[in-house]
Amino acid sequence: MSDTVRENYDASRIQVLEGLEPVRKRPGMYIGSTDERGLHHLVYEVVDNSVDEALAGFCTEISVCINTDGSVSVTDNGRGIPTGIHPTEHKSAVELVLTKLHAGGKFGGGGYKISGGLHGVGLSVVNALSEWLNVKVCQNGNMYSQDYKRGIPQGELKIEGKSQKTGTKVTFFPDSEIFETLEFSYETLKTRLRELAYLNKGLKIILEDKREGREKREEFHYEGGIVHFVEQLNKNKETVFAKIIYIDASSENSEVEIALQYNDGYSENIFSFANNINTVEGGTHLDGFKNALTKTVNDYAKKENILKGEEKLSGDDVREGITAVISVKLEEPQFEGQTKTKLGNSEMRSIVQKVVTEQLGTYLEENPKEAREFVLKCITAQRAREAARQARENTRRKSVLESTTLPGKLADCTDKDPKQCEIFIVEGDSAGGTAKQGRNRRYQAILPLRGKILNVEKARINRVLENNEIKNMITAFGCGIGDEFDESKLRYDRIICMTDADVDGSHIRILLLTFFFRFMRPLIENGHVYIAMPPLYKVSRGKQDNYFYSDEELNAYFDENGRKGTDVQRYKGLGEMNAEQLWSTTMNPETRTLQQINMEDAVLADEIFTVLMGEKPELRREFIEQNAKLVKELDI
Numbered sequence: 001m002s003d004t005v006r007e008n009y010d011a012s013r014i015q016v017l018e019g020l021e022p023v024r025k026r027p028g029m030y031i032g033s034t035d036e037r038g039l040h041h042l043v044y045e046v047v048d049n050s051v052d053e054a055l056a057g058f059c060t061e062i063s064v065c066i067n068t069d070g071s072v073s074v075t076d077n078g079r080g081i082p083t084g085i086h087p088t089e090h091k092s093a094v095e096l097v098l099t100k101l102h103a104g105g106k107f108g109g110g111g112y113k114i115s116g117g118l119h120g121v122g123l124s125v126v127n128a129l130s131e132w133l134n135v136k137v138c139q140n141g142n143m144y145s146q147d148y149k150r151g152i153p154q155g156e157l158k159i160e161g162k163s164q165k166t167g168t169k170v171t172f173f174p175d176s177e178i179f180e181t182l183e184f185s186y187e188t189l190k191t192r193l194r195e196l197a198y199l200n201k202g203l204k205i206i207l208e209d210k211r212e213g214r215e216k217r218e219e220f221h222y223e224g225g226i227v228h229f230v231e232q233l234n235k236n237k238e239t240v241f242a243k244i245i246y247i248d249a250s251s252e253n254s255e256v257e258i259a260l261q262y263n264d265g266y267s268e269n270i271f272s273f274a275n276n277i278n279t280v281e282g283g284t285h286l287d288g289f290k291n292a293l294t295k296t297v298n299d300y301a302k303k304e305n306i307l308k309g310e311e312k313l314s315g316d317d318v319r320e321g322i323t324a325v326i327s328v329k330l331e332e333p334q335f336e337g338q339t340k341t342k343l344g345n346s347e348m349r350s351i352v353q354k355v356v357t358e359q360l361g362t363y364l365e366e367n368p369k370e371a372r373e374f375v376l377k378c379i380t381a382q383r384a385r386e387a388a389r390q391a392r393e394n395t396r397r398k399s400v401l402e403s404t405t406l407p408g409k410l411a412d413c414t415d416k417d418p419k420q421c422e423i424f425i426v427e428g429d430s431a432g433g434t435a436k437q438g439r440n441r442r443y444q445a446i447l448p449l450r451g452k453i454l455n456v457e458k459a460r461i462n463r464v465l466e467n468n469e470i471k472n473m474i475t476a477f478g479c480g481i482g483d484e485f486d487e488s489k490l491r492y493d494r495i496i497c498m499t500d501a502d503v504d505g506s507h508i509r510i511l512l513l514t515f516f517f518r519f520m521r522p523l524i525e526n527g528h529v530y531i532a533m534p535p536l537y538k539v540s541r542g543k544q545d546n547y548f549y550s551d552e553e554l555n556a557y558f559d560e561n562g563r564k565g566t567d568v569q570r571y572k573g574l575g576e577m578n579a580e581q582l583w584s585t586t587m588n589p590e591t592r593t594l595q596q597i598n599m600e601d602a603v604l605a606d607e608i609f610t611v612l613m614g615e616k617p618e619l620r621r622e623f624i625e626q627n628a629k630l631v632k633e634l635d636i
Contacts, residue, residue, distance in 0.1 A: 020128035020151040030125045035180050040188050045122035046074040046170050053078030054203045063206040066184050071173040080139040080168050092157040098127045127151045130172040138163040194220045199276050199327050201225025226259040226325040233323045236610045237263040241370050247359040253331050256355050260324035266460045267518045268319040272326040274333050274343045283343025285328045288352030294318050300364045301375045313378050320381040387462045410476045411436045411446040422494035427508050431574035438579030456515045481519040498532035500573040514609050525599045533593040534586040540567040547585050
């Protein structure tokens with residue numbers, strides 16, 4: 001290192017970011033990303049403050065409105081942000097909350113005992129990342145107002161008029177210098193707001209869209225809270241017991257609410273929340289629930305002589321077909337895990353375990369007919385699981401998996417570093433053969449499928465593991481399934497579904513995604529699953545070939561270049577491309593387009609998979625009719 005560099009690196013080189021500058025400099029640290037997901041997170045940060053008022057018992061109604069100009073307003077009828085002058089900062093409390101990180105009623109225990117925000121930086125971050133923001137507070141018989149531009153106050157908090165109401169209204173327009181898109185999605189907001197209404201029984205949340213041509217308004221208000229949530233989750237399924245079991249308890253420092261019901265499916269769907277935050281990685285509250293459920297059912301079955309001697313039901317047996325929502329609220333939540341969505345408070349394990357053991361035990365005692373039916377269902381699940389054990393053993397990956405080009409078998413890659421490798425799940429032996437010829441053998445593996453895999457939505461684990469195509473995938477991936485899933489053993493960082501752009505191809509994609517969702521969910525949660533996007537058209541003009549991936553792209557090309565002297569080929573299947581074309585359009589990382597599958601909303605995903613792959617054709621038809629506008633012509 002040169003002396004010049006050393007001399008120049010002094011105290012003057014240390015950059016100090018004042019006020020909200022850190023947020024604008026590193027927005028991803030505060031809202032996760034600056035894409036569509038981060039954009040909607042702004043709304044959730046403001047809504048969380050209003051929900052905190054509801055948790056404290058001061059707010060009964062929250063309204064969210066997408067305005068005609070694309071801004072969003074969030075209004076509540078809570079107490080309103082305090083408008084007085086802070087004793088040491090000498091500014092209004094409103095201005096402090098909007099301009100200082102970690103300023104608010106969530107710190108020190110004085111304002112809120114329980115709050116939903118993860119960091120307590122909600123309003124200040126939204127303010128920092130907005131082109132403009134206006135806050136109105138109704139309090140003390142007055143309506144106060146203050147304007148901001150990119151986080152900077154445009155004057156002091158002033159009285160705008162008189163009002164006998166109380167509450168806060170925040171209107172903001174996201175900053176185009178920060179966000180990749182400024183377009184709010186009504187459906188995305190609806191999913192989260194409906195979820196919040198379920199988790200906070202009695203709270204009314206109104207969502208309205210005033211944009212031209214999209215006018216819409218819905219209310220979410222559930223006096224039954226999470227009982228209605230479970231009802232919604234099971235609405236497309238055949239329930240085993242009509243009644244939803246509801247468990248609740250509260251103390252000075254915590255609240256526990258659990259609703260559960262069984263259906264005739266084979267998968268478990270348990271959604272856990274802490275202070276309204278979806279704990280997708282689980283945590284102590286989920287552990288406590290699972291432990292208590294297994295123990296309580298076993299204790300009852302032993303007591304009633306349904307299980308004898310050393311017979312015992314496992315957690316998997318007891319949870320087969322369960323739909324449950326666990327919601328806990330506590331003073332100082334500790335979030336851990338890769339995405340800070342795992343509850344770490346150890347006391348919640350014993351609190352939940354105690355509540356479930358007592359109240360579920362009472363329910364089983366008071367409902368002997370249903371209890372016996374339920375235990376027998378668990379025993380049936382146990383027998384099927386035992387039958388599947390051997391099948392599972394047969395799918396375990398050997399220490400060395402031989403590479404082969406045989407039809408229907410894996411053509412492995414030579415690189416052994418999973419982070420560098422990807423596997424294409426290809427529809428059909430013909431396309432599989434082309435893909436094998438066109439791939440880069442160093443890091444790309446090919447696994448052709450023969451026909452459609454089993455619909456796992458309608459099958460138990462033993463049938464799933466008997467399916468050859470599924471066995472091939474489990475063996476190739478190397479990470480196991482279900483409770484035995486171990487991501488550290490995954491042999492490919494990217495699993496890419498490559499199917500034809502027709503109805504059959506779409507069906508195969510859905511079958512594959514359903515399998516991943518039900519048996520290898522972490523693959524989706526952690527971003528390992530992709531959809532390949534092969535071109536729909538090849539347009540040849542002279543010696544030049546152009547590829548287009550949608551009707552819009554094709555029409556834009558013709559609008560610009562005319563249609564004269566061109567030859568248009570519509571690809572109906574992957575097999576119509578030669579190896580070079582498939583590589584350059586669909587497999588080459590430099591030129592291809594991949595769609596990553598994520599778990600933005602596990603509840604919605606579960607509902608869609610159930611509708612598309614379940615037992616009720618009328619629901620499938622209704623879904624297709626409602627979403628017909630999203631379906632493009634598959635042939636010319």
